[in-house]
Amino acid sequence: MFCFELNFSVNVLGTYIITESMLPLLEKAALDARVITVSSGGMYTAPLTNDLQYARNKRVQVALIEKWAEMYKDKGIGFYAMYPGWAETPGVAKSSPEFSERFSGKFRTWGEGADTIIWLALQPKEKLVSGGFYFDRAEAPKHPPFASTRSTNDE
Ligand SMILES: NC(=O)c1ccc[n+]([C@@H]2O[C@H](COP(=O)([O-])OP(=O)(O)OC[C@H]3O[C@@H](n4cnc5c(N)ncnc54)[C@H](OP(=O)(O)O)[C@@H]3O)[C@@H](O)[C@H]2O)c1
Incomplete structure (x- = not known):
């Protein structure tokens, strides 16, 4: 049995496993x-390093998108990463309560954060x-x- 740090599990392993599992369906939807x-x-x-902090996990997501785009460029699947901007969500309120309270009303709404998605x-x-x-x-x-912050393909 393996144990993984929670943030790495959600942002990197979760993104990787869901996307890889969906590829056969995505190919059908091309x-x-x-x-x-x-x-x-x-x-x-x-x-892009093997440190498991939030910012690096978000960097890994962008690197994965680049890798998948290259691997599946002839399959008719588009891969995109995005940044929603600071948006007032339960996640921000829970993970950064002081920051959230201090800037309350100044963030984007969750709908504005979802706009580019x-x-x-x-x-x-x-x-x-x-x-x-x-x-x-x-x-x-x-x-x-x-x-x-740039990395080589090997990294
Ligand atoms: N809000 C911002 O300002 C901001 C800025 C930059 C990037 N982002 C990114 O936007 C994305 C959504 O964040 P959000 O702000 O919308 O936060 P959110 O409202 O808390 O949504 C987070 C989502 O992740 C799920 N989740 C959390 N922990 C999980 C776990 N251990 N296992 C499986 N699922 C888990 C939650 O599921 P449940 O609903 O079931 O709990 C929820 O659907 C994240 O990737 C975040 O990094 C947000």
């Missing part, structure tokens, strides 16, 4: 099949870049300028 992974702007602070689901695929990272209905950089 050419309009798509996978949208909700990552985070937190990943801008982290490179829905947009990615509904856009004609030829307008989207498979393997891309999206924020506010547009492709966004995966790395901040001058940051050492």
